[in-house]
Amino acid sequence: MSAEFSLTAFVKALWGADFEGEIKLWSRQTKKTSSYKPGDIPRLLRDVEERKRAEDLYLGLSSQPGDLSPAARGSNDTAMVVPGxxxxxxxxxxxxSSKRYPPDRDTALELMRSFTAQPLLVQHSGNGLHCIFGFDKPFVIRNLSDRKRIQTILRQFTRELAEHFAQAGYEIDNVSDLARVFRVPTTFNHKSGTPKPVEVIEFSPENRLTLAELERGLPDEEVAPERSRTAKLADHALIQRECPWYRHCTGEGAATCDEPNWYAAASITARCDDGEAIFHQYSARHAGYDAREADKKFRRAFEEAGPRTCDAVCSELGNERFCDGCAHLGTITSPVQLGTGYDPGSAGPIPLGYTKQGDYALLDPVRKIVILASAQQLLSQQYLIGLAESGFWRRQFPGQKPGSANYAAAGEALLKACRRAGPFELSRIRGRGIWLENGEVVVNLGKPVVSARYLYLCFEVIPLEDQEPFDAQRLRDHLGRYKWRSPQDAGLLFGWFAMAPVCGALPWRPHSFVYGPARSGKTTIHAVASIVLSPLAISADGQSTEAGxxxxxxxxxxxxxxxEFESDQNGTTLRNVLRLARSASSADVPVLKGTPEGKAMSFSLRTTFLLSAINPRGMSPADQSRISMFELLMHDNDRDVARRIAEDEAYFRSTGSAWCSHMIALAHLVQPAADAVDLHLTGDRRHRQNMSILIGAGFVALNGRVPTDDEAKALAVEYAPAIERHALEVDRDDAQECFDHLLSHIVDGYPLGHWLACLRNGQKGRTNDLGDAEMVVASFGLRLITEGEKAALYIANGAPRMEEAFRGSTWAQKAWERALRKLEGAFTPKDPVHFQLLGKKRALGIPLHYLPDEPIPSKFDSPL
Incomplete structure (x- = not known):
């Protein structure tokens, strides 16, 4: 902060000591506005101090007249003085949001500081940055010309800043209206439940925008070329389909329609494509039709009045029988709006439908991505230009002025088209990879895929080169050259190599974890996997996050x-990745997570993981039920083996994408092969799934066919020791998953595990979070003791909010109590435990090592 901040200094720096009109203070909770003249600033400061801990308080950028109603904040049309x-x-x-916002505070600040103009104030609003720029002198609005001039100045300034961010690949919202409000510095953001301080980051009163320079930078009066076409005409057939009254007057009722309704319908038809011919066509059915008179009526209907409104059709013409049951009642003002069709062409967004979260789904055909947008976003000019260039919207929805676009009409047309398309499930989206649909293998790597059930997207083509056949036996022999604790693991890992390229075409996807001491070959195996699975595989560092x-x-x-997936480096990060892997094993089961804004986020993963590390400690039984653990021993420094491994690696580098091509051609055989093997396996279902996929895929890779029943039986016998070694402890698995579910329960925008970690660590150096954590944890009937003999997490028997956490799950109706008691080390204290809100209660104790090590980073912390 370059100057000492105070609210008094800020008000004086922005508006000055003497300004025209009144500053408006608005409260989100009360929806009331308070007004302050220049002499009332001390009262403004007192009001802010008294109300900021209970209310979200906003200041209007422009001063407003004093005669507005108590609930009015003012508008663009009433703004009097614009200070910046x-x-x-x-x-x-x-x-x-689907918008490409800067990822975090540091990125936004860095881009803001590299802009040519610098703000007077930068503050963290709780979810973003508010930047206020001050003019060198307030802009006083005296007339309509002034109002248009300052609006143009603000639009141009915002456009230049947006272009600055766009060069870095990011978007910002357009908030250039004169009546914009912003959070009052040093108050609190109460939107997410837990108050977050509105923190002043920089206050530099000397930073000023020179109005004269801003005006010199404006283009000459924004006059675009003449329109190449008149305003877009409506679609008569669409209006007929959607409006019962218009359908009656122009269809089955045309022969008996009275003159007032006929004339009203003409005012709609006159604004339709080929409207004159359509008008005469349905009018000719009436016994009193006269072509010349009808022609006069048609011209009058177009020239002398606008299209008839819904209110006039219903109230003035007495058409309640049609209008009362209309599906569009209250959403349109005239039937003509129903005919504003939308043609995406080859470059415009394609409406897909709407989601149950309230968003509208659109396909961007250029970027090959699905966009989820709110109604507010689709009605925003800046947002629409982000979806398609301005020329597209001008051609589709010409505005009143030459060369302009009617973005409001465009947004309404998109909303209408999405509603017409119906519900859209995100699970219908399939990206790049190998998939199975109706028993057929679908390869989505660049060529168009037509499907009535799924939407296949290919953001960037993944090329598979034409190669000579791949020597699968050489890869199998190569994996056998390493020193495994169990030699059978080489064959199982080979099976993983075989199923990995086609994992999307399988209903169950096992994962593999290769571990062992240094110099055992883990890094070489990882390198070979990266080589042969290229270009399909995504290879990353072991510290990659679940979200990343x-x-x-x-x-x-x-x-x-x-x-280097080392579980002793960052326990929370690695556990989250393991949970992600667990969810990716099953077919299309979605993972549901909460966002800080209280919305549900749904995604489905169809992938498979290969992890490698020296130390695999921290793996839960739930992890091990889906992740096959393959242990390497330190090699014997055999030079011949080392030479042959190096020769193999060099050979694999020369094969390009041949292995992926080899397995894609055999993808349709992998699941039938697994089914054949599974018939002869015994034991737990999950282990049978893991082993049968790995064994079956390996057989298909080597032989190019499904094993016979005798061959499948022989494979089951061969791998029986491995299946037994990887056996699952079902009870502990259920207990761990139950506890994971509890830790993932979202409270005030964060998982419950975050609040427990805050409390366990004393929330070092952070404000507010510790008190919040105590309150959240206590409300669930939990108590955390971190030191001494009684150190554990205690859960009160029958805690009411625990049922809330497990509602709708397999552990609802107190089944969680039975499941959690099966955790290894769980115990029942001899005496009742005192809980902050529930008093003394019988309880269940959980060892502390089950809890997350670190909290999720606060929104006020640097992500680094």
């Missing part, structure tokens, strides 16, 4: 390779 410009920078990490993996993968079905 306002910019709102949202962060991707804090906002559930999920966002990188998106809807694609591609294998993930993580080297």
């Amino acid at each position: 410009a306002f910019v709102d920078l949202d962060f991707a990490e804090a906002k559930d 993996i999920r966002q990188t993968l998106g809807p694609d079905s591609r294998p993930i390779l993580l080297d």
Whole structure:
């Protein structure tokens, strides 16, 4: 902060000591506005101090007249003095949006500081940055010309800043209206339940925008070329289909329609494509039809009045029988709006439908991505230009002025088209990879895929080169050269190599974890996997986060390779990745998570992981039920073996994408082969699934066919020791998953595990979170003791909010109590435990090592 901040200094720096009109203070909770003249600033400061801990308080950028109603904040049309410009920078990490916002505070600040103009104030609003720029002198609005001039100045300034961010690949919202409000510095953001301080980051009163320079930078009066076509005409057939009254007057009722309704219908038809011919066609059915008179009526209907409104049709013409049951009642003002069709062409967004979360789904045909947008976003000019260039919207929805676009009409047309398309499930989206649909293998790597059930997206083509046949036996022999604790593991890992390229085409996907001491060959195996699975695999560092993996993968079905996946470095990060892997094992089961804004986020993963590390400690039984553990021993420094491994690696580098091509051609055989093997396996279902896929895929890779029943039986016998060694302890698995479910329960935008970690660590150096954690944990009937003989997490028997956490799960109706008691080390204290809100209660104790090690980073912390 370059100057000492105080609210008094800020008000004086922005508006000055003497300004025209009144500053408006608005409360989100009360929806009331308080007004302050220049002499009332001390009262403004007192009001802010008294109300900020209970209310979200906002100041209007422009001063407003004193005769507005108590609930009015003012508008663009009533703004009197504009002291500067306002910019709102949202962060991707804090906002559930398809827009390309800067990822975090540091990125936004760095881009803001590299802009040519610098703000007077920068503050963290709780979910983003508010930047207020001060003019060198207030802009006083005296007339309509002044109002248009300052609006143009603010639009141009915002456009230049948006272009600055766009060069770095990010978007910002357009908030250039004169009546914009912003959070009062030093108050609190109460939107997410837990108050977050509105923190002043920089206050530099000397930073000023020179109005004269801003005006010199404006283009000459924004006059675009003449329109190449008149305003877009409506579609008569669409209106007929959607409006019962218009359908009657122009269809089955045309022969008996009275003159007032006929004339009203003409005012709609006159604005339709080929309207004159359509008008005469239905009018000719009436006994009193006269072509010349009808022609006069048609011209009058177009020239002398606008299209008849719904209110006039219903009230003035007495058509309640049609209008009362209309599906569009209250959403349109005239039937002509129903005929504003939308043609995406080859470059416009394609409406897909709407989601149950309230968003509208659109396909961007250029970027090959699905976009989820709110109604507010689709009605925003800036947002629409982000979806398609302005020329597209001008051609589709010409505005009143030459060369302009009617963005409001465009947004309404998109909303209408999405509603017409019906519900859209995100599970219908399939990205790059190999898939199975109706028993047929679908390869989605670049060529168009036509499907009535799924939407196949290919953001970037994945090329598979034409290669000579791959020597699968050489890869199998190569994996056998390493020193495994169990030699059978080489064959099982080979099976993973075989199923990985086609994992999206399988209903169950096992994962593999290769571990062992240094110099045992883990890094070489990882390198070989990266080589032969290229270009389908995504290879990353072991410290990659769950969110990073999920966002990188998106809807694609591609294998993930993580080297140096050390569980003793960052326990929370690695456990989250393991949970992600568990969810990716099953077919299309979605993972549901909460966002800080209280929205549900749904995604489905169809991938498989290859993990490698020296130390695999921390693996839960639930992890081991889906992840096959393959242990390497330190090699014997055999030079001949080392030479042959190096020769193999060099050979694999020369084969390009041949292995992926080899397995894609055999993808339709992998599941039948697994089914054949599974018939002869015994034991737990999950282990049978894991082993049968690995064994079956390996057989198909080597032989190019499904094993016979005798061959499948022989394979089951051969791998029986491995199946027994990887046996699952079902009870502990259920207990661990139950506890994971509890830790993932979202409270005030964060998982319950975050609040427990805050409490366990004393929330070092952070404000507010410790008190919040105590309150959250206590409300669930939990008590955390971190030191002494009684150190444990205690859960009160019958705690009411625990039922809330497990509602709708398999552990509802107190089944969680039975499941959690099966955790290894869980115990029942001899005496009742005192809980902050429930008093003394019988309880269940859980060892502390089950809890997350670190909290999720606060939104006020640097992500680094």
